[in-house]
Each structure stands twice: as C-alpha cells, then as structure tokens.
Amino acid sequence: MQQVKLRDIRVLMMAVNFIGVLFTTVSVAATTEWICSRYEARDFLDTVHAIPVQPRMNVIVVTALYLILVAVFIAQERYVNQTGRIYLLLVLEFMISAVIVGVMNFNYNGLFFLVFTGVMYHAKGDKGKYLVICLALISFLLTDSKLLSINFDLYSINDYFNFYDASVQQYLLGAYNLLNSLNIILFIIYCILMIQQQRGTIDEVNLLYEEIRKTNQDLENANHQLKEYAKITERMGETRERNRLAREIHDTLGHTLTGISVGIDACIAMVELAPREAKNHLERISAVARNGLLDIRRSVNELKPDALERLGLESSITKMITDMKSVTDMQIFFDCRIKPLKFDQDEESAIYRVIQESLTNAMRHGKASRVRIVMERQEDTAVLTINDNGIGCSEIKNGFGTKHIMERIGMLNGTVEFKSENGFSVIARIPIRWGEEYD
Amino acid sequence: MSRKKKISIAAGLFGILALLAGGLIYQSNRVVVLEVGIFAGSNWDVANANSYVIIDKAVEKFEAEHTNVKVHYYSGIRKEDYSEWFSRQVLRGREPDVFMVLGEDFNQFAEIGIMKDLEPLMMADQDFQKESYYSTALQAGQYGGRQYALPYETVPTLMFVNKSLLNREGLSVPDNDWTWDDLYQICRQITKDRDGDGLLDQFGTYNYGWTEAVYSNGAELFDENGTESYFNDERVTEAVRFTKQITDLNQRQKVSKDDFDSGNVAFMPLPFTEYRTYKTYPYKIKKYTKFQWDCITLPAGPEGGNTSMINTLLMGISNHTEEEQLAWEFLKLLTYDEEIQMDLFRYSQGVSVLREVTTSRETGEILQADMEKNEKFIDNNLVSDVIENGVVTPKFPKYADAIAMADNEINRIIEDDDNIDNSMRILQRQIGKYLRR
Numbered sequence: 100m101q102q103v104k105l106r107d108i109r110v111l112m113m114a115v116n117f118i119g120v121l122f123t124t125v126s127v128a129a130t131t132e133w134i135c136s137r138y139e140a141r142d143f144l145d146t147v148h149a150i151p152v153q154p155r156m157n158v159i160v161v162t163a164l165y166l167i168l169v170a171v172f173i174a175q176e177r178y179v180n181q182t183g184r185i186y187l188l189l190v191l192e193f194m195i196s197a198v199i200v201g202v203m204n205f206n207y208n209g210l211f212f213l214v215f216t217g218v219m220y221h222a223k224g225d226k227g228k229y230l231v232i233c234l235a236l237i238s239f240l241l242t243d244s245k246l247l248s249i250n251f252d253l254y255s256i257n258d259y260f261n262f263y264d265a266s267v268q269q270y271l272l273g274a275y276n277l278l279n280s281l282n283i284i285l286f287i288i289y290c291i292l293m294i295q296q297q298r299g300t301i302d303e304v305n306l307l308y309e310e311i312r313k314t315n316q317d318l319e320n321a322n323h324q325l326k327e328y329a330k331i332t333e334r335m336g337e338t339r340e341r342n343r344l345a346r347e348i349h350d351t352l353g354h355t356l357t358g359i360s361v362g363i364d365a366c367i368a369m370v371e372l373a374p375r376e377a378k379n380h381l382e383r384i385s386a387v388a389r390n391g392l393l394d395i396r397r398s399v400n401e402l403k404p405d406a407l408e409r410l411g412l413e414s415s416i417t418k419m420i421t422d423m424k425s426v427t428d429m430q431i432f433f434d435c436r437i438k439p440l441k442f443d444q445d446e447e448s449a450i451y452r453v454i455q456e457s458l459t460n461a462m463r464h465g466k467a468s469r470v471r472i473v474m475e476r477q478e479d480t481a482v483l484t485i486n487d488n489g490i491g492c493s494e495i496k497n498g499f500g501t502k503h504i505m506e507r508i509g510m511l512n513g514t515v516e517f518k519s520e521n522g523f524s525v526i527a528r529i530p531i532r533w534g535e536e537y538d
Numbered sequence: 539m540s541r542k543k544k545i546s547i548a549a550g551l552f553g554i555l556a557l558l559a560g561g562l563i564y565q566s567n568r569v570v571v572l573e574v575g576i577f578a579g580s581n582w583d584v585a586n587a588n589s590y591v592i593i594d595k596a597v598e599k600f601e602a603e604h605t606n607v608k609v610h611y612y613s614g615i616r617k618e619d620y621s622e623w624f625s626r627q628v629l630r631g632r633e634p635d636v637f638m639v640l641g642e643d644f645n646q647f648a649e650i651g652i653m654k655d656l657e658p659l660m661m662a663d664q665d666f667q668k669e670s671y672y673s674t675a676l677q678a679g680q681y682g683g684r685q686y687a688l689p690y691e692t693v694p695t696l697m698f699v700n701k702s703l704l705n706r707e708g709l710s711v712p713d714n715d716w717t718w719d720d721l722y723q724i725c726r727q728i729t730k731d732r733d734g735d736g737l738l739d740q741f742g743t744y745n746y747g748w749t750e751a752v753y754s755n756g757a758e759l760f761d762e763n764g765t766e767s768y769f770n771d772e773r774v775t776e777a778v779r780f781t782k783q784i785t786d787l788n789q790r791q792k793v794s795k796d797d798f799d800s801g802n803v804a805f806m807p808l809p810f811t812e813y814r815t816y817k818t819y820p821y822k823i824k825k826y827t828k829f830q831w832d833c834i835t836l837p838a839g840p841e842g843g844n845t846s847m848i849n850t851l852l853m854g855i856s857n858h859t860e861e862e863q864l865a866w867e868f869l870k871l872l873t874y875d876e877e878i879q880m881d882l883f884r885y886s887q888g889v890s891v892l893r894e895v896t897t898s899r900e901t902g903e904i905l906q907a908d909m910e911k912n913e914k915f916i917d918n919n920l921v922s923d924v925i926e927n928g929v930v931t932p933k934f935p936k937y938a939d940a941i942a943m944a945d946n947e948i949n950r951i952i953e954d955d956d957n958i959d960n961s962m963r964i965l966q967r968q969i970g971k972y973l974r975r
Contacts, residue, residue: 134629140625143629144629148650151631154630154631
C-alpha cells in the first residue's frame, strides 16, 4: 500500500518537473521570438549577463533528455530488487538530471529533488544511499542559479520575464514559483510518507525483539531446570551407592555372620558328644570367618574414600590408625608437623593410600610391632616418612604395594624412596601447590 | 550462440560500418557554409559607393583557397540596422561565424559571451604576429585584458583647419607639433565681431571639447578595468581649465555647425574619414566648398603630445561557431592580409590597421592619386604616428554611463564660473562611487 503511494508521488513529481523544465525553456524561447519581432533585441542584450546559445534547440534537447529520464524511471521500477542495476540507474538518473539542469543554466534545479526521492525509494538501508543523497543535496544547494551566476556567466530567466509588462511578469513569475513550490511540497509529502513507513518498520523490529527476549527467558529457565535435574541425579547416585553398600554388607557380612552363628550353635551342641567333629567344624567356621573378614575388608576399602572426604585428611588418618591399633597390637605413632593438614583432593587421596599401604605392608610383610609416621614440610615439599621396626627386606620387591605407591606419588610429580635398614622406611616427597591454597 | 543471434550481430556490425562509411563520404563532400555579418555603407558615416568590394574580393580569395567552403553574407543591412539585426541573430542562436562589431556594442557583446576569446587562436597560429597591428587598434578589441576582436579598419581624429580664414587674418597653418598655446593665441586673435553688430561672428573652434584636451595632455580618465577614475589628476584639471579658456573667448556665444559651414570657424576636430571623403573627388564638391581647408594633428598640452582619439572597426568570431578554424582563417584574411588591407585605401575611407600597409609607398600614392595637382594629401607616415600614439577609450561595462556623467558635469563647469579644482574633486568622488557600486 505504502509502496504504491510513494511511487505515485514520484510519478507526480516526474510530471511536475517536466512541466517546470518545459515552462523554463519554452518561456525563454518564446520571449526570444517576442523580443525579435518587436525589434528590441539590441536593447534586451544590454539588460542581460548571458544568453542561451540556442533557445529553440534547448526545448528539443531538454524534452529528449527528459524522455530518457522517464525511461530510466521505468527501468528502475522493473529492476527494483537488483541492487547493482538500481545503483547504475540512479547514477544515470542523477547525471541526466544534471545535464538537463545545466542546459537550462540552473534556472530550474528542482530535478534534484526527483533524484533524491529515487535514491530514498530504491536504496533503503544501504550505506551507498547516503553518498548519493549527499551528492544530490550538494548538487541542489550548489546549483542555485543566483549563487552560480556570481562566478559563471549564466542566463537568468528573470531577465526574460523582466522584458514583459508588469502584469504579464507577475503571471509568469507566479507560474514559475508555483511550479517550484509544488515540486518542493510533493517532495516534503514524499518524505513524510517515507518516515511513516520507516516508523512501521521500527515497530516490527520491536516486536521481533520482544519475541527474542521471551525465547531467551525460556532458554534460561530450561537451563536452570537442567541444573536442578543434575543435582537430583547426583543425589540419586549417592543413594544408589549407599544401597549398594548396604546390600553388600548384608550379602557378605550378614551371610558370614549367620553362617558362623549357626555353626557355633552346632558346635555348642556337638562339643561334648563329639569334640573331634566339633573341632573340625570350628576350623571350617574359622575359615568362613576369615573369608568374611576378607569380604568386609574389601567393602571397607571401597568405603574409605568417603571417609576421607567426610572427615578430612588428618582425621581420616587418625581414624585409620585407631582402627588398625584395635585389631593388632602394633604401636603406631603419627607425628603431623604441618598444620592444618589440607591439600588438594588428589594429594590427600594419595597420602592416605600411601600410609594405608605402608601400614599394611609393615604388618603383613615386616611383622613390625612399631610404626612411626611423620608428616613434615621441607621448603616447598611435603615429606611423608613411614618407618617401622620390622624385618625389612634385603631387596625391595615390586608387588609389595610399592609399585602402587610409586605410581600414586609419581602422578603428583613427587618422588618416593624406600630404605631397608633398621626396619623398612618409605619416604615420599610431594611438591606442594602452596600459593593457591594457603594465601 | 544461436544462429539468429549471430545473424543479428552481423547485421548490427554491417549497419555501423555503413553508417561510418556514409558519414565519411558525407564529411568529405560536405560544403561548409561560413556565415559573415557585415553592414552596407561606411562605419564612419561618410558616403561610400564601394560597400561590398573588399568583402567580395576576400570571399573570392577565401573560396579559392578552401574548395569546400562557401562564404555567405546578407547584403543590404544598413549600419543603423546592423546592431539590432545582429542582436536578433544572437538571441536566436544564429549569429554569423565572423562578424563586424560596432564600437558601442563591443563591450556588452564581449561581456555576455557572444564573442570568442581569440587569444588561443592567436597563440596557435604560427603565421600570426599581433605586433603587426597598431597597438592602439589591437587594444580596441581587448576586453578585460583579453583579445575578443581584431581591428579591421581604424580612423584617427585630426584637426580641421580653415586655411582661407587663417590667410585672411594673416596667419599660416600651424605645424603638426603645435601646442595649446599656439591654439589659444590663434583663437584669441581671430575671435572677433566682423560686421560690428555687437555679436561675435568669427570663432576659433567648433566642437573642441574637454576630452580632446585631456587626450592631448597625456591624461587618462579611467584604469583598464573601470575600477578607478582619475578626474582630479592635475593633467585632467589642466585640460578642463584650458578648454574653459578657449570656450570663454566666445563670450558665452554658442558656435553652431552653420558658423562652421559658412567658413567662420578656424578649427574643428574631424575624423580622418571625413577628410578622405570630402577632400577628394567626387565628394569634394559636396561639403566644405566655400573655403580652402586642410588637416593637421591636434595641439599638444604641456604634459602630452599631438595625440587624439582613434576609432576602430572591429571584427570577431562567434563563441559558438562550429567552424572555429575556418572562421579564424577568414578573420585573419580580412584583418591581417596585406592585400585586403591595402584595398581599404582604395575602396574605403579609413586607415589600415597594419603598420606596414599604412606606411607603405603604395599607400602614399593611392592617397595622393585622388588629389588635385596643386594640393598635397596629409602624409601617411604622420597618420601612422597619430594612430600609433592615439588614445583608445577604455572597455568596461560602465564606461558609457560614467563618461556621460562626467561630460555633463564638466560641460557645466566650463559654462559656469566654478572653482574648477574643487568641482573636479567632487566629480571624481561621484564617478568613483558609481564605479564601485
């Protein structure tokens, strides 16, 4: 709808400009004849600063050029969506207009308004359009005939009008000014319509923006929900783990204890009647209990990292020592010289495992009765020393958990040393990532 | 490419070739018509029976040199109609390629761009030396410092002397290097009441005005561009004072043309053409028949020489001519060809604008040939000097109005007993104000 209206105004401007151009050239040509027929040519020449070269020819030339301009206009309508061609046609329109205005010695330069509207109509939103608009604007301002006639010899239509009586002069000037004003009024109407249309576009943009904002909000909500879901999933994982442990304890310890208690009941009944058989039976029960113990140990092992997480490193170690003391009569000393004893999770885990492994080794292989654990700091290194009074070993064999220890410390860029004099010693050096945690 | 397309391209190419060939054939056989604007009769308002002789000779010569060119002119346009006729052609865009320009038209025509700037053509032409012209004649065709027209014929102003009257008073004709003092002494001596009716009836000068005095006192009234005037210059004031002295001798009596024609006036400034026309046969019997007369230079002021104003008939080229080079060739033929210029002495009354031609022996012989046996024509070398040192009126748009204003006021000063110095200062202010406006 708007598009059609804008084009209609352009067509109307085309017509008004044609009348303006024709009026300018024809009135000059007609006045020339009028002057000549009255034999006042010489007097007239005294009143002008310049004259057109061939007034009649100007009418023909200008009309022909204007027809080309109309053809360009029609071509513009046809290639409305082909940016390259449109620009070529707009430049052509500008150049033809400039030639027409030049032929008329700038006595009518309203044509540049037509070029304006063309540019605004066809080059919406392109950066190039500002260039063309500037060009047209500058052309219009600079081609004011009064301004130009200061520096150039240009004929003035007013000189021709002035030749007539005052009354005729008024009509001619009136008509001339009317055409000029009409052209400008049409141009202003065109601009207003253009602005209105652009406002419509802005509303559309706002609507789209609102939609995008909503979609964004939805997305954020979905993201939030996803995080919640992840948390729930995590908790479910914990629950499942707990259930698994409960089942394991029930399956292994429950089964073993049940077996043992039933076995012992049978032994109680049997011990007096058949002591030998009871003894055999007890031996089987002992094996079951030992197997059960193994199972429990496995389960507890799986539980321990949790303990480490729950209690912190120092407490976990203390607990482990207490637990160990309660089943054996081994003496264990823990000397912690780093306060507070807190490292990254992977470091803590490694330290915990190294102590656990070393204690197991001391008990199982070294037959030690006394173990000393020292945790101290030497410059940027945490040094863990575990020393027992066991039998040690003449050569350190892999497979006694030492490989395991080396791997774990190696992962922390630390070093491990094993010594077998005065019992067995494990010395692990772990570079501390201080700065980050302790400042 | 389809067969149809190929055929149409071939046809298009053939068409273009045919057009080109046709254009070439047309161009080589085309007859170029060079339009010339001239008027009948003399530019100097003297009788002339041989209006078109020189132009016809020139056309014949030109057409012989350029086989495909025809030169055309409208005959029968009188001088008084010429300006209007030419202006009409200009307005309609049909002005001739080469044309004569009247002195009073030149400024305005150059100003509104009718005349072609000849400087590039002059520069480009190797055979053309502008120094061959009298510098004053050349100067007449300059506007705003550029050459818009070339001189065709020039006419100096001389002083007419009534020999009979001087002889009667026991005086001889002054020499050609005479001065204001000489003029004043003679005028004082001969201005008298001869019939005793209480009114003067014999006078010294007729038509000798302040401008003649200014020009012969080495003064200028305006600068070249018409932005400055010099009316309070001592030399100008001196000239006005002298004119007043001469005029005062007449005791407020007006000297008329009748007084002059009846042989009662001794001196009158006179164009060379008048001298040429009425001094020789056949027009000799028509004017100034009651007395013996001759011509000499104008008297020199204390600061100047025996100089006077020269008038030049100009010719130019249309700014919109399509045959620029041909137009230039023809203009050059008329104004620069020695043969054609020599014809001016044979068939016209003015003086050639070429120094060589005017000072040649042949010219002297032509001039003398028409004279009666016992009389001698004014020496052509003297005429040449007068032209060489002549005064050309400045060319600027406001000149006509400014000089009219000045003439009006100075004539009033000469009539009334005013304080001349003071009045000239006031005039200078007025003219200066007008020029700056």
